[in-house]
Amino acid sequence: MNYILIPILVILSIMVVVSLVRGIIAFLKTTRIDLETGEGDTATDMQLMQNKAMFARIKYQALAVVVVAVILMFAGGN
Template identity: 55%
Template sequence: MNTVFVIVLLAAMVMVVVSLVRGVVAFLKSTKVDLESGQQVDATEMQLKQNKAMMARVKWQAVAIVVLAIMMAVAN
């Protein structure tokens, strides 16, 4: 049973990193577009993508924390 939790935890950790990288890439692209275009009034498509990726990162971090809490509860 513990092996299943470790596998799920590792998968969640990988998804955290993937979401973080996607968010940073979207941030860099949106910053480049903002610098080239000048003033930006509304959120651009890349900024919305960045926000979505960062929210996904937070969700995966929550999953990882829940898995760790379950593992600690089962261990006792």
């Protein structure tokens, strides 16, 4: 069972990192646009992209925690 769960955990961890990086990039673009324009209420598309990336990160982290819990559950039974 661990042979299946470990690769799933690795894939989920990679997805967490990718979504985190995408969210940070969106945040930096939003900040740069705000600094260049001098206004704080621009770049709503970037803010939506940032929110979407951070929500994806939370979702993948939750799935990774579930996989770790399942791995620990099976490891405790042996």
